Amino acid sequence: MGIRIMVKGGVWKNSEDEILKAAVMKYGLNQWPRVASLLNRKSAAQCKARWYEWLDPSIKKTEWTREEEEKLLHLAKILPAQWRTIAPIVGRTPAQCLEHYERLLDAAQQKTGDMDAGEIKDDPRKLRPGEIDTAPETKPARPDPIDMDEDEKEMLSEARARLANTKGKKAKRKAREKMLMEAKRLASLQKRRELKAAGLELKMREKKRKYIDYGREIPFQRTAPAGFYATGAEKLEGEKQALDPRFEALRVDKMEDERRDEEESRLRNQDKKRHKKLVQENLPQMVQALNQLNDPASIRRRVPLSLPAPQVTDRDLEEIVKVGAQAAAVGGGEGATAGLLGDYRDRTTPLATPMRTPSTAPGQDVVMQEARNLLAMRAAETPLQGGEAVMSRLEGGTGFEGHQPRSLGGGGMTPGGGMTPMTARSEEGGRTPLSSGRLGGSSVASTKSRAHAAGGATPMRDELGLNQMGGSEEQQQLMVMSEKRRQKALRAQLAEGLRRLPEAQYTYEISVPTMEEEEDGGTDVGKEEDAADRDARMAAKKVAAEEAELARRSTVLKRGLPRPRIVDPDMFASRVRAATAEADEIAAADAMVQQELLAVLRAEAAKYPAKEAGGKGKGRSSKGTDGDRGVLPVMPPQMLSTARDLVAEEAAKLRKAVDSFGGEGGGEESGKGEGAGVDSQGDMCPVALERDWLKGYNDLAYFPGRQAFGRLTGASKQDRLTAVVHEFNTLAGHVEKVGKKASKLDARLNLATGGYVKRATALLHGVSEALDQIDEMRLEVRCFRRLKAMEEKALVTRVAEVNAQADSVAKREEQLQLSYVELLDERDRLFGVLHGHEGEEDRGEEHNGLNGKVTVAEE
Known part of the structure; x- marks a missing residue:
């Protein structure tokens, strides 16, 4: 078994295109080897070519316009085989330009008949079975098969994994650097806080930036120069106004008008609400409005015409008017004598039947002419071989004046009145085939000239009728023959125009309905109603009938x-x-x-x-x-309305009776005999009505045995018992049903408001704790205030006591100082006595005794 060799390339598939798009989104337009590593069967150059030739969103894939074709053929003539230079000028890719250029040349060959029928039927650029496409990057992608190969599945899984990997080596390194920078920032922040707590504050040194810090300053800002007047007060006023909560800045949307799309959406919503409200409140009116809209007899509203821009400007019209005025001035006669003379001027006026002036010269197709010129240039021989010069045989085209085609530069504009051929040559040279008198006039001479033809050089311009029918037989025969030839030419022209009409694609059969004659002999000329309109009308009629039926309910x-x-x-x-x-x-x-x-x-x-x-x-x-x-x-509506009026009248009478016999008077009358509750007019009192109604209601009950309602007065004891039991069971079932419904509503309410209840309970608990703290603080405040008052009262006494103690201590100290001085004097005197009368030893003993006394005295 030999080694399998895979050659990269081939037709692009849909999956490969999607992988290429995703790879370009991730890696960009410069790393094509990395993009190609995701596609096993494509190289980097092929991926790049596929992107720039097909997948790039800026590539234009619409149909070629006439201007683009003219520009392409003109640039191909000016810059032969330089497709990469031509492509950006035309706005297409080089492959598209080359392919369309070849197609235009083939179309020109087919028109001239240089290609055989087989060549015309088979496109030479269409791939035949077994051939390999040399430029698959410019072709649409092939759909993916349902069953993919193992290699394709492996390629898709690897591409999905690689494109979804956003945590590669670079991402990990970036994350690690970010973590280090965050750690450094936190460490420096902690260090500054510790130094600040120790009493050392460090100022943040601003890092000198080499470039502009766009986050802190405005690049290339130029402040406005100072004016002649001081604006400090205005700035302060503006700052105060901005800080004022009542100040509201004027927004742009309030200054400008409402946007058109917002207004349309608002009006559309209003129409929907109005329509919905009308359907709910007044359905018959809505149905009537819909019937009027769907009525085929209603006239369709005329819409404004959308006309193209005029080809003739106001200046051209002014020139035409001037030319017409000059031509009228040249003609002889005015007023009554204007119709007596014929018009023998040059026939440069429009035809008797006006026709639309073509945008280009008749019979000229710039694109095909330029394609034929390029074919002639391609097939031409060199002058060294003695061939004929090609430039002398080129006709029309876009010219060689510059990179812009001549047709786009003004050669294909609508020709002026003097350049447009206004007459057509007839079979006979020098003769004018059509004759017309003065436009809008009906002169005798022009009538004669249209009725007769003339012999000589200009037989159709006999405006004055000089050539009469009474001439020679030869002239009469000549005039008859010329008229026959003219009629024949007209018939041939009409037949040619009919032959040029396109063939019919569809066949229509029209059957004219037979109209029955009415009694008075006339026929019904009304238009047959459309089936959809009839169905809509019948549906609306049915809905209206149903609404009327529902309205007749009780x-x-x-x-x-x-x-x-x-x-x-x-x-x-x-x-x-x-x-x-x-x-x-x-x-x-x-x-x-x-x-x-x-x-x-x-x-x-x-x-x-x-x-x-x-x-x-x-x-x-x-x-x-x-x-x-x-x-x-x-029932007729009139009868129903009459009955409603009678009922309303009776109800009003009853309300009047209730108002007149209410209160205490009715209560007094209710205590009388059988005539209680009846006034002088014989009407019932409301108290008596209420008493009778309650009596009848309490006497009415449902009997399950009979399955009907009845009175308890005439029923047996067993029937009354069963009626009461049935009523109790019914009420118990109703209570149970209402209880279940209430429990469900309670559960739903708890589910909807459970969170709010918990939140309210927590807030209430917090409020109670805050109130307790407020009470404790108030008690402490009162205690401290009482203590302060007591301390202020006791402060005077304590100060006086301390002052008295200080005075006593000062006096005691003064007395002790005086006694100390006396004792020192006594000591000195005793020392003098001892030195004078006793010896050294006796003096020493006495001296020691005196020192001891002094110490005792000091203590």
Whole structure:
């Protein structure tokens, strides 16, 4: 088995491009060997070429514009084969310039027909199977395969590890140096603190910097020169104003207007809020507005036209006006005589049918012409071999005036009025094919000239009609033949224009609908409504109908009030039977109300069933077949409004009665007999109403055996017992349900406010401790104040006592000093007596005795 040899290079893959981008981000654009060490199959030069030819974000990869192509061909003619010099001027890479240059030359050869059909079909620069791309750095990356080789996986893992390693040798050294500098700083700081504590303060010596310290000074600052007036007071006032808390600096955003994008976002948010509020509060109005917007009959608002910049300036227009005025001045006649003479001037006026002036000369393509010139220069022979000079055969192009193409320098501008060809040559030389009289006029001479042709040199310029049809037969035949040729030329021109139209890409079939005639003979010319608009209109109509249906519900359903899950059809049967037996109008009216209430309850229970007790799903509807439940008729809005007005009037009357019979008077009337609570007009007193309502409410109960509500008055003892037990169980279940809900809310509240409670408890404990300390300090302050007062009172006595003791000590000392002086005198006298009468030994003994006495006296 031979040794496997790997040659670096080849097509670039997507994974290699990503690794190269990451490596450039880490190592920069100068360490290409280190970047190439991450890619096993690429060298440093290939990595550099790949970056500068494809991956660099500054590379322009859009389509080539016409100006770029003209500049490329012109520079290739001026600087042949110098692509690295041409590339920065054009704004592309050298490889892109070379590739596009070759493509333009191939396009020129295809136009001239120098290439065969096979060569045109097969691009010569397209790689064939088995060929190797010599410049893979300029081609797009190949997608990564799903199953990578082991070498590629190993390369990816190594690159990921190396690129993610930010703790290499250099990073470790930097971290170690940083730690040493921090240790030195802390040591010097500790040393200064110790010296300062010992009474020695060292001043920090500023390190002399060789360069500018950008952290402490402003580089190249030039202070403003001093003026003629002192500004010290103004500076002090400014500093005081800056320190003033009431002073607020004026910001730039307050001085300037609101930004356009911020204003648009603010208005957009306001529109969203307004739309949402309108949907919640007034949905029908919103639906109506949407219908108006989606109505196909609404006229689309006209938008302003976006027109290109004019090609003719105001100065050109002024020149054209001047030329027209001069031409009008040349013509003979004014007013009534202006139409009697023909116009025999030079035909430099525009055509009868105005056409748009092209931006360049007609039939001139600068790019293709320059490409053909470059092909001719490439295929030309040298003058030494006797070939023809190429420069004499070059036509048009960008010229050799400089590095800028001639078309960009002004050669391709819109030609002036004098340079634009205004007439077209006809088949006959020297003849003008088109004839027109004075623009805007209708002279007799011009009419004749358009109706007849003339013989001679200029048959189409017979403005005065000198050549009549009554001439010779030869002239008439000539005029007829010229007219036929002109018509034929026009037909050929029209056919050529139709042939130049592009071929149809799509085929459309239009079927015209048959319009039925109306009775009056007219036809419906209305536009058919679009399907999407029709669906939107039907959906809006459906939503409006649903809203109207929901609006017709009873107040109980609108407010979500509780209602019976099962409707008993015999709920009000006893009251209806009693009303029928009594034959009373009020009872009959009450029976009708009860019947209508029962019908409403049954209809709403069938259409909107009540939910179960647990609140999950829909409950069972009331008993009975669907045939027994009648559908409520749809009442007109006028009738409903009338009924509401009557109810409101009755309620107002009842409120008035409540206001007039409230207070003590009602209480007095309530103590009377059967007529208690009834005034002179026969209306009920509110106290009596409340008493009757409470009596009826307390007498009403639910009987589980019958599964219906009833009165306790006429029920048996067993039924009353079961009703009370059922009520107790219901209340107990409700209490349990409410208790569980309250416990959940309590737990949620504790979870939400537990931290705040702990914080409040800690703060309260701290506050209590602070209050205790304040009380202790206050007690100590009072004690010390009391002690100070007592000390101030006792201070005078103690000072007097100390002064008395000092005086006594001074007197005692004075007495002792006097006695001491007397004793010294006595000693001296005794020494004199002893020296005079006794001997030395006796004198010595006496002297010692006297010394002892003196010592005793001193003590």
